[in-house]
Amino acid sequence: MRRSIRRLFGGGSGNSDDARPDGGTVTTGRKSALALDGEFVQSLPFWVPPALLVGLFVYGAIGWNVLISLTDWSGLGQPDYGSLDLSMYARLVSDQSFIAAFRNTLVLLVAFTLASLLVGLAVAILIDRGIRFENGFRTVYLLPMSLSFVVTAIFWSWMYNPQVGVINEFLRAVGLGALAQQWISDPRFKLWAVIFALMWQFSGYCMVVYLAGLRAIPTEQYEAAKVDGASTVRMYRRVIIPQLRASTTSAAVVLMVFALKAFDFLFVLFGDTPGPAADILSVMMFREAFSTTNWAYGSAIATVLFALALGVIAPYLFVQYRRGEL
Amino acid sequence: MTGLTLDRVTKVFDDDGGDVVAVDDVTIDIEDGEFLVLVGPSGCGKSTTLRMIAGLESVTRGEIRLGDEVVNRKPPKDRDIAMVFQSYALYPHMTVRGNMRFGLEESTDMSDDEIERKVTETAEMLGISDLLDRKPGELSGGQRQRVALGRAIVRDPEVFLMDEPLSNLDAKLRAEMRTELLRLQEDLGVTTVYVTHDQTEAMTMGDRIAILNGGKLMQVATPLEAYHRPANRFVAGFLGEPSMNFFEMEVRGDRLVGASERTAEPSGGSSPEDGDEFVYPVSAETREAIGDASAVTLGVRPEDVELVRTADGPHDFETVVDVVEPTGNENNVYLAFSSESERTFVATISGMRSVEAGQPAIARIPESAIHLFDADTGEALRNRSLDDLEETEPRV
Known part of the structure; x- marks a missing residue:
C-alpha cells in the first residue's frame, strides 16, 4: 500500500528507479495476475474516504432520521429505540397545521417553478433576439441569484412594508393606493408575496439555462420556420420552445428541489411561525424539532420532505439513466 | 409560375464601423421555370444573394422582383418561396409528417385532409412514404435530404431556393441526388435558384450558371458557354478540373x-x-x-x-x-x-x-x-x- 501510494505520487523520495513517468504501470516480474488487484488497491485512497464521509454524514444521517421518526422521542433525554411504530405519521395525517403546510409547500413548488420558468424563458428569448447591451442585461438578471437569501429576504421585507415599503409607495404614487396591501401579514397574500420574491431571485437562473438552450438551436431552424410562413410567435411556440425540453427539465428539477427547502427565506421574513397561510414543511420541521423539541415528530416531517424531494429527483434520474447519460 | 429578377442588387454589411460589400450590383434575370445555379468560391456572396431572395437578409440597394412585384420589403412568409438549407434544418421534435405539414399549416388555410393528401402525395413522389412517422434523428443523411426537399416541394412555391443542399452527402449519393433533383425540377417546372461551390454541380445541373467572385457577378451563361467562352480570367480558371x-x-x-x-x-x-x-x-x-x-x-x-x-x-x-x-x-x-x-x-x-x-x-x-x-x-x-x-x- 505504501509503495503504491509512493508510486502514485511519482516517487519524489529520491528513489530514482521507483519513479515512473508513466504513472506507475507495473512492468517487471509478477504482473498481469496482480494488475487488477493492483489497480483496485491503488484506487482505494481516492474513493474510500469520501465514500465513508458521504455514507456516514448523508446516508447515515438520513437513516438515523427515519429511525428517530419511528420513536416517540420528545423533550430532553434519549430516544427509546425499543418501541418503533408509525404513530408520528398517524399524527401527521390528522394535524391541521401539517395539512396546511403540506398544501402550501405544494403550491409553492408548482407556482414558483412555473412562474420562474416562464419569466426566465421570456427574458431569455428577449435577450436572444440580439438586443443591445446583452451582457449587461444578462448580468442584471442573474445578479439576484448570487445574493444570499438572508439579504434578499430582508430587502423584500422592506419593499413589502405596508407603510413605507416601495411597493405600496409606488401604488399610492400612481393613484392605485386602493391596491396597497399588507403584503406579508395578510394571509391572502403572504404565500404569494414569498413566491413572487423567490421567482425574482430564481428567474435569472432559468434565463441562463434557457439562453444556453436557445444558443444551441441552429439559426437555420428560425430561418426555416420563417420561410415556412410562421409568424414570430408561432415560430417560438411550435419550433423553438419544443426544442428547449431538456433545458426545461433540468431547470425545473433544480427549482422544485429548491422550493422544497425554501427555509431560509421564510425564516428571515417570519421567524419559525409564519402562520398557517405561509407555513411550509421545512419551517414546520424546524419549529417542531428545535423550538418545541418534538424530535420524533420533526423527524417524521423531515422524512416526508425527503420523500417529496426523492419524488422530484427520481423520475429525472431514471430518464437520464435510461438514455444512458448517467 | 413566375420569373425572378435581381436588378442591381447590392448588400453592404456593417462590420464594426467599416462597410463590407458582400454583393455588389448583381443583375440577373431568371426565367420562369429556369434552373439557375449561383456558383463561386467561399465568401463570394452567393449565399447572401440567395438569402436576400428568401428575405432572410435585407437588400441594401437595388430591387428583387418576383414576377412584376418588388419583394424587397416583404417578409419571407409573403414571398411564396421554399428553401432547402445546407444543414436541412428539419425540426427535430416533429415527425417527418409534421415537418412537411408545418409549412402548409402556417402559410395556407388548407383543411387538414387537404394537407394530409398533399403530404402523402409528395412523400410518394420522393419515395419517403414509409418514413413519415419517424423523427429526423432516426434518418440517414440521404433520407433527411429527401425530407428537406419534400418539405419545400409540398408547399408548391413559385421559387425554390437551395443552399448547397447536397454538400453534406457522400460522393456517390450526391451524384445520384443531382440527377434526381434535376428530374424533379423538370417535372415540377418551378423556378429554382441553386447555390453551390461545386463546379461539377454547377455545370451538370444549371440551365444557366451565374459565377460570382468577391460579390461581383462575373458571368451569367449556359454551362457550356461559360466553359468555352468565359467572360474573364476568373471564370476561365474557376470552371474545369484540372483548371485552365x-x-x-x-x-x-x-x-x-x-x-x-x-x-x-x-x-x-x-x-x-x-x-x-x-x-x-x-x-x-x-x-x-x-x-x-x-x-x-x-x-x-x-x-x-x-x-x-x-x-x-x-x-x-x-x-x-x-x-x-x-x-x-x-x-x-x-x-x-x-x-x-x-x-x-x-x-x-x-x-x-x-x-x-x-x-x-x-x-x-x-x-x-x-x-x-x-x-x-x-x-x-x-x-x-x-x-x-x-x-x-x-x-x-
Whole structure:
C-alpha cells in the first residue's frame, strides 16, 4: 500500500528507479495476475474516504432520521429505540397545521417553478433576439441569484412594508393606493408575496439555462420556420420552445428541489411561525424539532420532505439513466 | 409560375464601423421555370444573394422582383418561396409528417385532409412514404435530404431556393441526388435558384450558371458557354478540373513572349533567354483581338494541349514531363519547359497513353484553342474558336 501510494505520487523520495513517468504501470516480474488487484488497491485512497464521509454524514444521517421518526422521542433525554411504530405519521395525517403546510409547500413548488420558468424563458428569448447591451442585461438578471437569501429576504421585507415599503409607495404614487396591501401579514397574500420574491431571485437562473438552450438551436431552424410562413410567435411556440425540453427539465428539477427547502427565506421574513397561510414543511420541521423539541415528530416531517424531494429527483434520474447519460 | 429578377442588387454589411460589400450590383434575370445555379468560391456572396431572395437578409440597394412585384420589403412568409438549407434544418421534435405539414399549416388555410393528401402525395413522389412517422434523428443523411426537399416541394412555391443542399452527402449519393433533383425540377417546372461551390454541380445541373467572385457577378451563361467562352480570367480558371493553364505574356509584334519567369527573378542570375523560353506566335486575326494591350494572359485548357511525337510547327514546344497523375480514364501530365523550371502546366491525355516523369515531350498548343485575357482587367480578349467542336457537340 505504501509503495503504491509512493508510486502514485511519482516517487519524489529520491528513489530514482521507483519513479515512473508513466504513472506507475507495473512492468517487471509478477504482473498481469496482480494488475487488477493492483489497480483496485491503488484506487482505494481516492474513493474510500469520501465514500465513508458521504455514507456516514448523508446516508447515515438520513437513516438515523427515519429511525428517530419511528420513536416517540420528545423533550430532553434519549430516544427509546425499543418501541418503533408509525404513530408520528398517524399524527401527521390528522394535524391541521401539517395539512396546511403540506398544501402550501405544494403550491409553492408548482407556482414558483412555473412562474420562474416562464419569466426566465421570456427574458431569455428577449435577450436572444440580439438586443443591445446583452451582457449587461444578462448580468442584471442573474445578479439576484448570487445574493444570499438572508439579504434578499430582508430587502423584500422592506419593499413589502405596508407603510413605507416601495411597493405600496409606488401604488399610492400612481393613484392605485386602493391596491396597497399588507403584503406579508395578510394571509391572502403572504404565500404569494414569498413566491413572487423567490421567482425574482430564481428567474435569472432559468434565463441562463434557457439562453444556453436557445444558443444551441441552429439559426437555420428560425430561418426555416420563417420561410415556412410562421409568424414570430408561432415560430417560438411550435419550433423553438419544443426544442428547449431538456433545458426545461433540468431547470425545473433544480427549482422544485429548491422550493422544497425554501427555509431560509421564510425564516428571515417570519421567524419559525409564519402562520398557517405561509407555513411550509421545512419551517414546520424546524419549529417542531428545535423550538418545541418534538424530535420524533420533526423527524417524521423531515422524512416526508425527503420523500417529496426523492419524488422530484427520481423520475429525472431514471430518464437520464435510461438514455444512458448517467 | 413566375420569373425572378435581381436588378442591381447590392448588400453592404456593417462590420464594426467599416462597410463590407458582400454583393455588389448583381443583375440577373431568371426565367420562369429556369434552373439557375449561383456558383463561386467561399465568401463570394452567393449565399447572401440567395438569402436576400428568401428575405432572410435585407437588400441594401437595388430591387428583387418576383414576377412584376418588388419583394424587397416583404417578409419571407409573403414571398411564396421554399428553401432547402445546407444543414436541412428539419425540426427535430416533429415527425417527418409534421415537418412537411408545418409549412402548409402556417402559410395556407388548407383543411387538414387537404394537407394530409398533399403530404402523402409528395412523400410518394420522393419515395419517403414509409418514413413519415419517424423523427429526423432516426434518418440517414440521404433520407433527411429527401425530407428537406419534400418539405419545400409540398408547399408548391413559385421559387425554390437551395443552399448547397447536397454538400453534406457522400460522393456517390450526391451524384445520384443531382440527377434526381434535376428530374424533379423538370417535372415540377418551378423556378429554382441553386447555390453551390461545386463546379461539377454547377455545370451538370444549371440551365444557366451565374459565377460570382468577391460579390461581383462575373458571368451569367449556359454551362457550356461559360466553359468555352468565359467572360474573364476568373471564370476561365474557376470552371474545369484540372483548371485552365495560364501564362503571363508580353505582346511583342505578332509574338507573345513569356513574362512570368523574368518578372519572378528580376535581379538577374538568369540570362534573359530564360524568360524567352516560351514564345507563342499569333495570327493576324488574333493580333487584332489583342488590340493595344501590352500584356496578356494566355489560357489553354488541359484537354486542348496535345502531346505529339515531333515538333513541326510554331505552336509545338519542347517540354519535360514533371509529374503524371493517372485518373484512370485520363492522365493529367504536368509539363515544364525545362527540367530546371519550377513552373508547370497541365495536359490531359488519354489514360491509355503511357507517359513517365522525366521523359521529354512535345506539347502542341493549337491557336484555335487558346484564350487571351487582358493582363490588367482579366477581361477576355479572345476566346477559343468553337468551329471544330460544334460538329460533334451541338450547343445548347
